[in-house]
Amino acid sequence: MMDFPEKLLNGYHIFMKSRFTHERERYKQLAYEGQKPETMVIACCDSRAAPETVFDTDPGEIFVMRNVANLVPPFHPDKEYHATSAALEFAVQSLKVKNIVVLGHARCGGIRNALDLDGAPLSTVDFIGKWMGLLTPAAEAVATNTLMTSGERQTALERISIRYSINNLRTFPWIKRREDQGKLALHGAWFDIATGELWIMDRRTGDFIRAEE
Structure with missing residues (x-):
């Protein structure tokens, strides 16, 4: 063993x-x-961008859901298994969190996979490819933009994916209802691994603004 x-x-x-x-x-x-956390963080599986480290939190302070590229799929109840949706249901309906933060990060492997339109799958079932297919329209638009460098395309889609996930959060009826009631706020943030910079998404405009140190 x-x-x-x-x-x-x-x-x-x-x-x-x-x-x-x-x-x-x-x-x-x-x-x-x-536990009585007031904030849920949806983060990437990437070992370099752990939200507990980035936000220097104590045990019990944040409820964390991590998946490839910190994506939130649209509300789609069926007989399949939905880990992200299940975590959202528990955080909002049971824990009554007051904030949901979608935390993206620089040099995300999942985003790189989405931008590689001709890339070979890692296995015959291609779980990652299917998961990142949630971003296909945006990925195709960004990947074919020849006016941007590869690094600019990567950063652009990383931030677009955060907006995308926040829009999908609002397709969950109980999330939308609590947000409309002023009981829940949705936030976006992007972390640069190399520099330690944190960029916060303006909830009105969608622009990312660097947080002051």
């Missing part, structure tokens, strides 16, 4: 000796009273 990753085990030991020891009462409170 394969050994458990030593790096993770060492990290756990450090966690127990430092953070858990200092925050033992907080963890105990969370265990017995449950």
